Every structure is written in C-alpha cells, then in structure tokens.
Amino acid sequence: MRVLLGVTGGIAAYKVALVLRRLAEDGHSVRVIPTAASLNFVGRSTWEALSGAPAPTVTFEDVPSVQHVRLGQRADIVLVAPATADFLASMARGEARDLLGNALLATSAPVVVAPAMHTEMWQNEATRANVATLKARGVHVIEPTVGRLTGPDSGPGRLPDPEDIVAALYSVASTEGVLGGTDDAGATESGAGDDASVTPGGSKDDATAGWGDLEGVRLVVSAGGTREPLDAVRFLGNRSSGHQGFAIAEAARERGADVTIVSAHVALPAGEGVRRVEVSTTADLGAAMREEAERADVVIMAAAVADFRPAQVAGHKIKKSGDGTLELSLVPTEDVLASLVQGRRDGQVIVGFAAETGDAGASVSEHGAAKARRKAADLMCVNEVGEAKGFGDRPNAVTMLDADGGRVGEVAGTKLAVAHGVLDQVVRLLHQV
C-alpha cells in the first residue's frame, strides 16, 4: 500500500526512521513529508535514503507536480508520527501551514496519528480538546505510552516502540479495508511480529503504482534486442525478451509519465497509453533514441544492443561451400548510450543497464562499476545474467550505481518491482537537477 508518513518536530522522530524501514521491508511504498521543525531532529537524507524518494517539506517545492494535493490524494493511508501538541492543534484547526498540513487536507485516506510530548502537554485541556476533535473526525490516535521522556521526567506522552506503531497502522489499514488478502487480516490479530507469514506484505507491484510522481515527465525507454543482418534470411541477435524495458514503460505510465518505448523485436503488448516505436538494428535504435531524447526528461537504455555487426551483408542466402566452415568479419556498432550521454540535454536523467557475468578477471560488481564509470550515465543498473538469470519473464535483481561507480541502491523481485525501484531513483535524480 502507499503510505504517506508525516514527521513533525519532536525528538521521538528518530524512532520513526525504524517505522519507515519496517514498512519498506514489508514491501510498502512510503513517501515522507517531514515538517521544517522535524529536520532539527532527523535530517532529510535519512528519510530520502530509507524511502528511496524525495522527502519534501514546503508546499512550493516542485510546484508543477502539485505535490500538496497529489501526495494526499494518492495515499492509501496517512501516518503522522511523532505528532507534536502544536501539530495536533494545527490539524484540529484544519490549517494548511506547510506541505504536510496541505496533504492532510487533501486526503480522503484513513489518518493515523501517534502523539508524543511531555506528560503535562499531553494532559493539557487544550491538547485533550484537540485530540477529541480529531477523533470525532475519524482520525485514529495511537495513544502514547507511559515511560521515560526527553529529560529526567517520566509519564504518559512517550512515542510507542516502532513495531507497536507499525502494528497499530496495519490494524487500522486492515479494518479500513486498505490492506487486501488473508495474510493482512492475520497481521491484525497477531500484530507486526517477525513471522513473515503474518506480515502484511504489500506487493511492490501494487504498492508503488500511482503516486503520480512522474506526472509531466517525458520518458523514453529502449527494450528488446537489436538484430544485425548477415544475409537475406539470417541475423546476429541476442536472447533479450524485452520484459524489463516493457515493465519500466508500464511502471512509468502508472506513475504518470508520458512514455515512449523504442522496441527491438519484442513480442509483448505495450501498455495502454504507451507510444511504441519499432526498430531492428543498432543503427535504427540509435537514430530513434536520439530523436526521442531531444524532448525527453528521462532516457533509459534497457535494450540489449548488438556490439558488432557483419562487415558485409549478403543480399542472398549464404550457401555452404568448400570445407564447410564460414568466417565472418564483424565491425563494431555504435555505442548508443555513450552518444546519448554525450548529447544530453540540461537536466536530463540518463539510465543504462549493464548485463554482466563474472569471469576470471573480475566479479559482476567490479565489471559493473567499471562500466558505470565508462558510460557515465546518471544511473547504471547492473544485473547478473546467465542461463537462468536475467532473461525472460523471471525475477530480476539489480544493483544501482552512480556515474562514479558508487552504489546508490538495489532492488530485487519481479521485473515490475525492479522497474519501480529504478524509477524511485529516477525521481530522486530528477529532484536533484
């Protein structure tokens, strides 16, 4: 499920990092809106690293994508933790002081708040009245626990432990019908224990669909494998099925992008609303990608591109002759990704894939890091390929590297889950430029 996590300015914010980690581990897609005050306790990078997405604070960041409305509208559930006395007051008054206030007004999803403050503040008449108002409006309140507070004092007002917050959130999600499936119902009864069989795993496939974080973004992705003709009936090709590239197109479309797929010999349907351009050889693919890249914000090279082509293409079918052997002379094709990186538009994000097998000289990750540095794309997704890995409609696993070969993330699962993981990084990069 899509969880919008609001973090307000209390010292207990540090515990919420563990809540976020747990939700992400369970396969949920979390977007974090920290208030400005909360950043004094836990920095933005923590939220961005753990959620794999930008963590905006003010309403006027990224205005064109109308985040203040979109994040609230797209969330399946909203959790505010910790919720300070000041934030509860502002929420009770229906204020839109910052992005979190805006998002809460724009959401029709169930809202759960986990207050944390000193005992006197929690017991203050004003806070009691605000909490009563929120409850009357259907807001779910996770009661603070009794225990050690920030200073030497102790009493009710402490933020519950992360696993109890997660369990309470799952319980609300389950009763509100936000979680589907039998495992989810099990989780309500047993809490968020470590037993994976009762963990309400939101499949990443469903979880990340629809945050709309690529709305207004033009994305072009190549997919499949190029073929280099040898004679009138034969070609040199590869085993790429195009599943990963098509999954990226589908995921990007779900997230609101304007998507074009440049497809080389793929027997899959492009999703609704995806523009499709058919190509055959590396030269065709290069020309199509360069043309599309002229107006694209994001360019992804997921195609398996032939590195060589026959020096001569026979106009007829080559016949067996002489001793039965045939020598082919091959010449290199162009490196499409390199030419796209060279011609990059300002602010454009370019992503490459590196299909690697380890060998005596270097491991998969060493080859991947060297390729990331050589290709200088903003993101290089390295996956191990072989007989049973990488090709076709099988699960995939990629490690994502930056242009210096540094690791920025990894994602494993179905090709659609991997597509979303890659797009999470693309969104992060788009916000950096």
Ligand code: CTP
């Ligand atoms: N690529 C490309 N043009 C080529 C070869 C590859 O644009 N002629 C792109 C692929 O689409 C991919 C990335 O470059 O995004 C890496 O492809 P890969 O085949 O792993 O690397 P190569 O450059 O071919 O290097 P090598 O074969 O030596 O591993």
